[in-house]
Amino acid sequence: xxxxxxxxxxxxxxxxxxxxxxxxxxxxxxxxxxxxxxxxxxxxxxxxxxxxxxxxxxxxxxxxxxxxxxxxxxxxxxxxxxxxxxxxxxxxxxxxxxxxxxxxxxxxxxxxxxxxxxxxxxxxx
Numbered sequence: 001x002x003x004x005x006x007x008x009x010x011x012x013x014x015x016x017x018x019x020x021x022x023x024x025x026x027x028x029x030x031x032x033x034x035x036x037x038x039x040x041x042x043x044x045x046x047x048x049x050x051x052x053x054x055x056x057x058x059x060x061x062x063x064x065x066x067x068x069x070x071x072x073x074x075x076x077x078x079x080x081x082x083x084x085x086x087x088x089x090x091x092x093x094x095x096x097x098x099x100x101x102x103x104x105x106x107x108x109x110x111x112x113x114x115x116x117x118x119x120x121x122x123x124x125x
Contacts, residue, residue: 002083002085003052003082003083003084003085004082004083005069005072005080005081005082005083005091005120006072006080006081008065008068008069008072009065010052010061010065010120011054011058011059011060011061013054013058013059014052014053014054014059014118014120015052015053015054015055015059016050016051016052016084017051017052017053018049018050018051019050021049022048022049024043024044024045024048025041025042025043025044026041026042026043026044027039027040027041027042028040046124046125047123047124047125048123048124049094049121049122049123049124050082050084050089050091050121050122050123050124051119051120051121051122052084052119052120052122053118053119053120054117054118054119055117056117059117059118060104060115060116060117060118061101061115061116061118062112062113062114062115062116063110063111063112063113063114063115063116064112064113066099066101066116066118067112069099069118069120070099072093073093073098073099077092078092078093079091079092079125080092082122089122089124090124090125091122091123091124091125092122092123092125093120093121093122093123094121094122094123097121098120098121098122099118099119099120099121100118100119100121101116101117101118101119102116102117103115103116103117104116104117
């Protein structure tokens, strides 16, 4: 099924590390002056974090793909379409730190096809 961000193909082996860490129900609990418990709850319709993470031995991208992602990150408020395993999400980059990348092999003059391990952090909107 694949993973892509707008027209940028991403590695299929990126792991969605916080897929089940989010709950859409938010609540506050307080105590009234008379000692009664007050619970307010509502559904959070947007704002789900989506973190896609590679590793030392998986989900590498080429430097030119990393640069294309960085150009998107530098556009404030840019809403993008993330396709992940057949599902579509409207997302923007979480700021700061929406892209974390480190070279698989360090070069003093990296080429466009050198590999990077990445973590991508989004917020569903």
